[in-house]
Structure formats: structure tokens, C-alpha cells
Amino acid sequence: MNPRRATRAGWNTVAVVLFVLMVFPVFWMISTAFKPDDQIVSADPSWFSLHPTIAHFRAAIDTPFFWTDVKNSLIIVCTTVVISIGLAFLAAIALAKYRFSGRKLFIVLMIGIQMLPQAGLIIPLYVVLARYHQVNALTGVILTYMTFALPFSVWTLRGFIINIPRELEEAAMVDGSTRLGAFVKILLPLAAPGLVATSVFAFITSWNEYIFARVLLNDQGKQTLTVWLSYFLGSSRHTDWGALMAGSTLTAIPVLVFFLLVQRKIAFGLTAGAVKA
Amino acid sequence: MSQAEGTAVAAGAPGLRRRRFSRGRFLRGSVPYGLIVPVAAAIGAILGYPLYSLVRLSLQHYGLFELISHRGQWVGLDNFRSVLGDAVFWHTLLRTVVFTAVNVSATIVLGTLVALLLVRVSAWARLLLTGGLVLVWATPVVVAVQIWYWMTNFQNGVVNYVLTKLRVGDFFQHDWYATTFSQLGLVTTLVVWGALPFVAISVYASLAQVPRELVEAAEIDGARPWRVFLDVIFPILRPILLILTSLSIIWDFGVFTQPFLLIGQSHIHPGNYLMGVYLFEEGYVKTDFGRGAAISLLMLLMVSAMSVVYVRKMVRMGDVE
Numbered sequence: 001m002n003p004r005r006a007t008r009a010g011w012n013t014v015a016v017v018l019f020v021l022m023v024f025p026v027f028w029m030i031s032t033a034f035k036p037d038d039q040i041v042s043a044d045p046s047w048f049s050l051h052p053t054i055a056h057f058r059a060a061i062d063t064p065f066f067w068t069d070v071k072n073s074l075i076i077v078c079t080t081v082v083i084s085i086g087l088a089f090l091a092a093i094a095l096a097k098y099r100f101s102g103r104k105l106f107i108v109l110m111i112g113i114q115m116l117p118q119a120g121l122i123i124p125l126y127v128v129l130a131r132y133h134q135v136n137a138l139t140g141v142i143l144t145y146m147t148f149a150l151p152f153s154v155w156t157l158r159g160f161i162i163n164i165p166r167e168l169e170e171a172a173m174v175d176g177s178t179r180l181g182a183f184v185k186i187l188l189p190l191a192a193p194g195l196v197a198t199s200v201f202a203f204i205t206s207w208n209e210y211i212f213a214r215v216l217l218n219d220q221g222k223q224t225l226t227v228w229l230s231y232f233l234g235s236s237r238h239t240d241w242g243a244l245m246a247g248s249t250l251t252a253i254p255v256l257v258f259f260l261l262v263q264r265k266i267a268f269g270l271t272a273g274a275v276k277a
Numbered sequence: 278m279s280q281a282e283g284t285a286v287a288a289g290a291p292g293l294r295r296r297r298f299s300r301g302r303f304l305r306g307s308v309p310y311g312l313i314v315p316v317a318a319a320i321g322a323i324l325g326y327p328l329y330s331l332v333r334l335s336l337q338h339y340g341l342f343e344l345i346s347h348r349g350q351w352v353g354l355d356n357f358r359s360v361l362g363d364a365v366f367w368h369t370l371l372r373t374v375v376f377t378a379v380n381v382s383a384t385i386v387l388g389t390l391v392a393l394l395l396v397r398v399s400a401w402a403r404l405l406l407t408g409g410l411v412l413v414w415a416t417p418v419v420v421a422v423q424i425w426y427w428m429t430n431f432q433n434g435v436v437n438y439v440l441t442k443l444r445v446g447d448f449f450q451h452d453w454y455a456t457t458f459s460q461l462g463l464v465t466t467l468v469v470w471g472a473l474p475f476v477a478i479s480v481y482a483s484l485a486q487v488p489r490e491l492v493e494a495a496e497i498d499g500a501r502p503w504r505v506f507l508d509v510i511f512p513i514l515r516p517i518l519l520i521l522t523s524l525s526i527i528w529d530f531g532v533f534t535q536p537f538l539l540i541g542q543s544h545i546h547p548g549n550y551l552m553g554v555y556l557f558e559e560g561y562v563k564t565d566f567g568r569g570a571a572i573s574l575l576m577l578l579m580v581s582a583m584s585v586v587y588v589r590k591m592v593r594m595g596d597v598e
Contacts, residue, residue: 007397011394012399012402014394015394015395015398015402015403015405016402018391018409019405022409022473022474023412025413025416025425026412026413026424028427028428029424029427032427040433041432043433044438045433045435045438087315087316087319090312090315091315091316094308097309098312100310102310104592106317107592108588111588111591113320113324115580116580116581117527117531117533117576117577119533119553119557119573120531120553120576120580121324121577122556122560122573123334123556123566123573124330124334124570124573126566127330127334127339127570128327143323146319146323147323154316204415208418210418210534211557215557215561226417229420229423230419230422239430241427241430241433245424245427247423248420248423251419251420252416255416259411259415
């Protein structure tokens with residue numbers, strides 16, 4: 001083996017070790033979720049069970065309010081995403097396609113707001129929402145989620161729209177389309193992947209959100225899945241590690257699936273070919 | 278766009294140009310404003326108004342009673358005086374600054390190293406490691422906290438088992454939650470683990486811009502790897518590293534979920550507060566919203582000062598097009 005090859009093999013080994021270290025926590029979650037109890041608390045833990053069980057998943061699902069909280073999470077997240085993307089799409093078109101005074105200020109706001117730490121916002125949001133009786137209500141949480149989903153969506157969508165070559169739209173208008181027609185026929189389909197990707201990212205961030213939901217939702221029947229998971233340990237006297245890991249897996253699954261989907265979407269060089277051809 | 282379109286429309290209707298011009302132009306000029314109004318109004322209502330209330334609240338005594346009657350008592354700067362005169366505030370601030378410095382340095386240095394590694398490995402190893410990084414990136418924070426909690430459990434935690442097996446020391450029934458140092462150390466591993474993929478993948482993406490010939494030329498000239506990195510690679514990475522560092526500083530300074538859930542509310546006390554947790558406990562848990570508002574305001578001002586660099590950089594990048 002020549003020295004160059006040997007170094008490459010060395011780096012590959014480092015990469016594999018690093019991979020194992022990074023992925024291990026996620027592996028351990030799934031492995032624990034499927035292990036029978038006696039193997040979980042064994043003094044000599046096995047890496048995975050040869051007799052996997054789904055009892056822990058059943059236990060996690062059977063805990064009170066699991067399905068209610070899944071439903072709450074879905075309602076909150078979907079409403080947040082639909083409203084945010086709808087409003088943000090309009091603003092993103094303005095930012096990407098027009099120059100107007102105040103544009104820069106608007107951009108500064110959209111970027112700056114995303115930097116505000118959520119912890120710093122809980123007090124004013126809680127007090128204001130309490131004034132309008134929106135504490136312990138899903139609508140209140142949706143409003144707070146829009147504080148991060150809106151600016152994020154505006155900024156991300158703007159990035160997608162700006163990359164749509166204006167030649168396409170102009171060509172459509174030269175061919176006799178109206179401005180609205182060009183928008184519906186050209187801009188909307190080309191922006192679709194961007195809309196999907198941004199929606200999915202907004203979905204993930206909202207699904208994962210914890211602090212606003214924790215502060216605003218006190219009734220057990222009104223909480224989100226992340227809050228449900230954070231209280232999981234407190235709900236039983238002895239720690240049911242298997243069920244905790246099963247619950248964690250269930251909470252993570254939608255995010256994992258979506259995340260892997262979007263990774264590809266974003267890599268799509270969508271409009272690059274359209275102009276050159 | 279608006280310019281090109283303006284000439285097209287004007288050329289299409291020569292006879293009517295004079296009369297319609299100003300009105301059409303006014304309408305066209307108002308289109309972008311019409312498009313941003315919904316977002317601007319929503320942001321004003323859900324963020325602008327609460328921030329205005331935050332300033333008011335910070336000047337009021339606002340407890341549970343005031344929360345119900347919706348009316349606070351004006352107390353001037355009492356809340357600020359009380360917070361700034363509290364040793365807990367200053368200790369928390371110092372602890373948070375140190376925590377942020379450690380976490381950000383670890384994230385950026387390790388992330389850059391992983392990115393440099395990704396350039397050097399074979400294609401299959403790169404695919405494997407990137408896949409792993411994406412998986413970690415996608416793990417929700419609350420889920421990661423539960424995994425950490427399970428792995429570091431003193432009785433059956435796999436961390437104690439592995440460390441003992443590897444003869445790092447005797448970790449049999451070692452309690453990782455016994456000291457503040459160890460608690461915040463665990464939080465650090467959790468934060469760095471979660472942030473590493475984003476940094477590594479971003480740096481790796483901009484490493485693609487480093488010209489190969491330049492690196493090879495430097496190597497032929499006898500430059501050591503460290504010099505190659507400093508003189509050839511680092512200047513190209515500078516902008517992205519600046520962005521990632523400022524983002525990490527802002528995120529880690531305001532971190533809440535990881536310390537709050539991993540240390541656990543029963544183990545949280547003024548001696549291990551980080552800024553986000555301090556604010557939650559003092560303002561929300563103790564239902565002293567006025568004082569909490571003062572702390573929030575101070576924290577938001579500090580973070581805003583820190584974000585100036587980042588926001589300016591991003592606006593400049595976004596305004597190029």
C-alpha cells in the first residue's frame with residue numbers, strides 16, 4: 001500500500017469512528033425502545049435485543065393524553081405552517097421581485113427577529129395572551145409560533161423565488177400572458193419546491209418547539225407532544241426507560257421522515273436547466 | 278423587473294400614456310407594499326405589541342393579582358434596580374458567558390475539523406458520515422434530552438458502563454448530576470452534539486470553493502498542513518465561520534430547553550442557572566412578571582447587540598441580488 005492510500009484509509013477509519021459516536025445516541029434510543037425490560041436494566045447491557053418487543057410502544061401510546069397531544073401538535077403545527085407560508089409567500093415575492101423604499105428595513109426585521117431568544121419573549125407573550133384569554137388555548141400557541149415561522153418563511157422563500165429567472169416570466173408576458181397569468185403559470189409551479197421545502201422546515205421547527213408550549217399550555221389535555229414527552233418521566237413512579245425511549249422515537253419519527261425528504265428537495269437544481277436550454 | 282415592465286406597458290399604449298402614467302405608476306408602486314402588509318401587520322400584532330408591553334411591564338409591579346386584573350402598578354426603575362443589585366443576576370450572566378464561550382468554541386472547532394475530514398475521506402465514508410450528521414441534525418431537542426438522560430442515568434446508563442469497560446476510570450453508579458460543573462458539562466455535550474452537523478455541513482459546503490491547485494501548490498512549496506490551512510483555506514472559510522460563530526453565540530447564550538430539561542426542574546437552583554432558565558424561574562415560575570420583564574429586556578438588549586454583526590452581514594449578502 002502506498003503512503004497516500006494509507007493516509008486515506010486512516011481518515012476513513014476516523015470517519016467511521018466519528019459516525020459511530022455521533023449516531024450512537026439515536027441508535028441507543030431505538031435499541032432501548034425495542035428491548036425487553038430485563039435487558040434494559042441489565043448490568044451488562046447488550047447492544048440490541050435478539051427478541052425485540054413492541055410492548056414499550058404500546059405502553060407509551062397507552063399513557064393518558066398521548067393521542068390528544070398528537071392531535072394538538074398536528075392542529076397547532078399545520079395551522080401555523082399554512083398561515084405563515086400563505087402570508088410569507090406574498091412578502092417574499094415583494095422582496096424578490098420589487099425594489100421599494102423600506103425594503104431594507106423589512107429585511108433587517110425579518111433577519112433580526114429570528115435572532116431573538118425565545119426565552120426572552122415568554123414573559124410579554126404570556127402576559128399579553130392572558131389579557132386576551134389565549135392562555136391554555138391552542139390559538140395562543142399558534143400565534144406565538146408565528147413569531148418565528150413567519151420571518152423564517154419570508155426569508156427562505158425569498159431565496160427560492162429570487163433564483164427563478166425573470167426571463168421565464170418575461171417570456172410568458174411577451175407571449176401574451178397577463179402579469180397574473182405569468183404568476184400562476186410560471187412563478188407558482190417553479191416556486192412549488194421552495195414552498196414545500198419551507199413548509200416542511202417550518203413544520204419541523206414548530207413540531208420541535210418546547211418553551212412556548214410549556215409556558216402557555218397547562219391543561220394536560222391541551223399540551224403538545226414535546227411537552228407530553230418532557231413530562232413522561234414524572235408520570236410513573238419507577239422509571240420506565242423502554243417506554244420513555246419508545247415515546248421519544250414516536251416523537252422523532254415525523255421529523256426524521258420530513259427532514260430526509262427536504263434534504264433532497266433543496267439539492268434539486270430546479271431552474272438551472274430551464275434557462276440554459 | 279418593475280423597470281422592464283414599465284417600459285413594456287408604456288410602449289404598448291402610446292396614446293394613453295400621458296393620462297394613465299401617474300396613476301398606473303402609483304398602483305404599480307404600491308404592489309410591493311400590498312404584498313408585505315399581511316406579514317407586517319401580523320408581526321406587529323404578535324411581536325411588536327408584546328415587545329411594547331415588555332417595556333411597560335418592566336416598569337411595573339405585575340404579579341398574579343395584576344395578571345387577573347390586567348393592570349400593573351407603576352414602580353419606575355425598581356425592577357431594574359432589584360435585578361442589577363442581585364448577585365444571582367451577575368453570577369448567572371458570568372456563568373452564561375463562560376458556558377457560551379466553551380460551547381461555541383467547541384462547536385466551531387469540532388465542526389471545522391469534521392468538515393476538513395469530510396474532504397479527505399473516500400466517497401463511501403463521506404456518504405456515511407454525512408448521513409449520520411443529517412440524522413443527528415434531525416433529532417428533536419426534547420428527544421435528545423431524554424436520550425441523554427437515559428444514557429447518563431447513574432444505575433443503568435450506558436455511558437458509565439462504557440467508560441468503566443474502557444478503563445477510563447471507575448464509573449460504577451457515577452452520578453453525573455451531582456455537581457454544577459458536571460451538569461453543565463453534560464448540557465455542553467448535548468448542545469455541541471446537536472449543533473455540530475449544521476456547522477460541519479455548512480463549512481464543508483464552502484470548502485468546495487477552495488481551489489485544489491492552490492492547496493497543491495502550497496504543498497509542493499513545502500508548506501506544512503497547518504500553514505496550508507491558515508494561509509490558503511482559512512481566508513476562504515472566514516465569512517462562513519464568522520456567520521456560524523455569531524449564530525452559535527446568539528443561540529447558546531439564549532439556550533433554555535437543554536439545561537432546563539436535562540438538569541431537571543427539581544435540580545435547578547440559582548447556583549446552576551443559565552440566563553434563559555434564570556428568566557423562566559424568576560419571571561414565570563415566581564409569577565413576578567415585572568421583574569421577569571426587566572430581565573427579559575436586559576437579555577434581549579444583550580442579544581441584539583451581539584446580532585448586529587450577523588444581521589449586517591446577512592443584509593449585505595441578501596441585498597447583492
